[in-house]
Amino acid sequence: MNEERLSAVFAALADPTRRGIVARLATGDATVGELAAPYDVSVQAISKHVKVLEEAGLVSRSRDAQRRPCHLEADVLDLMTGWIERYRRQAEERFQRLDTLLAELQQGQDDTREGAAS
Amino acid sequence: MNEERLSAVFAALADPTRRGIVARLATGDATVGELAAPYDVSVQAISKHVKVLEEAGLVSRSRDAQRRPCHLEADVLDLMTGWIERYRRQAEERFQRLDTLLAELQQGQDDTREGAAS
DNA sequence: ATCTTTCTCAACCTCTTGGTTGAATAAGGT
DNA sequence: ACCTTATTCAACCAAGAGGTTGAGAAAGAT
Numbered sequence: 001m002n003e004e005r006l007s008a009v010f011a012a013l014a015d016p017t018r019r020g021i022v023a024r025l026a027t028g029d030a031t032v033g034e035l036a037a038p039y040d041v042s043v044q045a046i047s048k049h050v051k052v053l054e055e056a057g058l059v060s061r062s063r064d065a066q067r068r069p070c071h072l073e074a075d076v077l078d079l080m081t082g083w084i085e086r087y088r089r090q091a092e093e094r095f096q097r098l099d100t101l102l103a104e105l106q107q108g109q110d111d112t113r114e115g116a117a118s
Numbered sequence: 119m120n121e122e123r124l125s126a127v128f129a130a131l132a133d134p135t136r137r138g139i140v141a142r143l144a145t146g147d148a149t150v151g152e153l154a155a156p157y158d159v160s161v162q163a164i165s166k167h168v169k170v171l172e173e174a175g176l177v178s179r180s181r182d183a184q185r186r187p188c189h190l191e192a193d194v195l196d197l198m199t200g201w202i203e204r205y206r207r208q209a210e211e212r213f214q215r216l217d218t219l220l221a222e223l224q225q226g227q228d229d230t231r232e233g234a235a236s
Numbered sequence: 237a238t239c240t241t242t243c244t245c246a247a248c249c250t251c252t253t254g255g256t257t258g259a260a261t262a263a264g265g266t
Numbered sequence: 267a268c269c270t271t272a273t274t275c276a277a278c279c280a281a282g283a284g285g286t287t288g289a290g291a292a293a294g295a296t
Contacts, residue, residue: 014129026205066242074209077202087144091192184272
């Protein structure tokens, strides 16, 4: 279901240039040319990166004369944190249970030792 | 910096099979063989996937006879949520500011209209 | 009408990725 | 010693990613 979307978003953010673009867009909308300025690659390359972000749903675009301002769709980021947090929490809980289990076993061993002493 | 690490982690989770492996490991440690069982690919392929997760720091492994149990390192997930949340929050705040700015402009326009009426 | 700016499309190249199979290694079990 | 189990290494392959350059389209500016 969301699996495909999730793959697209993770893949989009796996590239440092694209993360840079996202970071830039978090401070405000920008055109492709503006986004390209800090990087040592062609505008076409940045245009491709933006397209990837757009297809992942992380970026939307409007029109202003020749320009195509890019806008960060921050909601999509929640999709990721949702996925990540789910498993982080699950692992955490399991860890807690394991921890208390070990504590209980430890307690039981103490009891046994007390019993043996009587 | 952390940039390389971040790229590795995002890239690792961009693959649905690897996300499945992470999801499985969140419920408890498992061997490569066990991880491979649900999938319709060779054990070697899963072994490669685990290696990718390992190099991203998401998985660690110990030894138990021939087996190499895999363990989810949930801490690394925080690295991602940290990055994501940072920019989500930043975008959110900017949105808030823009929103109040628009409200103020609206208010100013109302004032002007009142002034013109007098 | 023509020129300029901004951006995308198309073709191409190289390196990486995810998969395969077959052989090798590691560690027990009999 | 020999066989079995669990995992990895090596070589290979097809497809995709990220880059390039060159040409084309879209929309103003003169």
